[in-house]
Amino acid sequence: MRFYYKVWMLAAALAVGVGLAGCGASASTSSSPAASNSAVPASSRVQEEGVVEPVGRFTIEDVTKTPDTITFVSADIASEVKDGTVTARIYSYDAYEKADIDALKVGDKIRLHEEYMTGNQYAEVEVTSIEKNDPYHTVTINGGIEQEGGLDLILMDGSEYYRTITFNDYPVYYEVGETELSLADDVVLKDSSADPQADAVETTGAQAVAAAINADPDNWTVYNTTLVVQEGKIVEVHRIWVP
Structure with a gap:
């Protein structure tokens, strides 16, 4: 698998997404004392003592x-490929x-994205309980995602970061935004979505990859x-099997 690593923090913290899929869910923003009453623009964030940020x-x-x-x-690939653009x-x-998570204690606050939030919003919740399951490297805050103001975290393999976890071990996704991207001339599709044990089938070249995407438009x-993505062009597409 031909992976690349970028020079800023995102790759270290978030590249795990290559192997993840599933039905995202999280606790909703609530009027509970443990949660803020409304989403706050992320641009207004200020690092504060006793507040943990992603x-x-x-x-x-x-x-x-x-x-x-x-x-x-x-x-999500939200359109068919037209003129090499998707x-x-x-x-x-x-x-x-x-x-930060190891040092978290009751009374501190943690900022997070909840279901349906976008990248420029977050919720801030007060920590009322913390449960750690060391054998499984998980942390449950405020009773977990099924509770208002709750959060579940898991330690990412080989890293010094926890990520959100929801049903079937998938992260709680939030939308960063929508954009148009062009396919690189030598783009490679690695598709192992046929079944859980399937080897990735490789398709190479913008025209062939576009045809493969357009042949199954609702399943990306x-x-x-x-x-x-490199400088606005898609250089690889990875699709995995999901239950």
């Missing part, structure tokens, strides 16, 4: 215009430094699709 935040501009980087992004909805999920989702 890392690896990025924008559509980071994906499409940042030079000399190659970015892995989970995405519309994609880009998603991310919250990840936190392990040291954030839950099974990862795009590898």
Whole structure:
């Protein structure tokens, strides 16, 4: 599998999305004392003592215009490929430094994206309970995602970051934005969506990859699709099997 790593924080914290798929869910923003009453623009965030924030935040501009980087992004392919261009909805999920989560205590606050939020919003919840399951490297905050103001986290393999976790071990995705991306002339599709044990079938070249995407237009989702993007062009498409 031909993976690339970018030079900024996103790759370290979020590249795990290549192997993830599923039905995202999270606790909703509520009027409970543990949760804020409304979403707050992320641009207004200020690092505060006793407040834990996610890392690896990025924008559509980071994906499409940042030079000399190659970015892995989970995405819905939202249109057929026309004239070598496709519309994609880009998603991310919250990840936190392990040291911050290890130090978290009741009475602190944590900022997160909840279901249906976009990248420029977040909720801030007060921590009322923390449960750690060390053998499984998980942390349950405020009773977990099925509770108002709750959050579940899991330590990413080989890293110093926790990420959100929901049903079937998938992250809680939030939408970063929608953009048009062109296929690189030598784009490669690696499709292992046939079954759980399937080897990836490789298709190479913009015309052939466009034909493969257009032949199955409704089945390229954030839950099974990862795009590898370099300077606004898709250089690889990965699709995996999902139950």
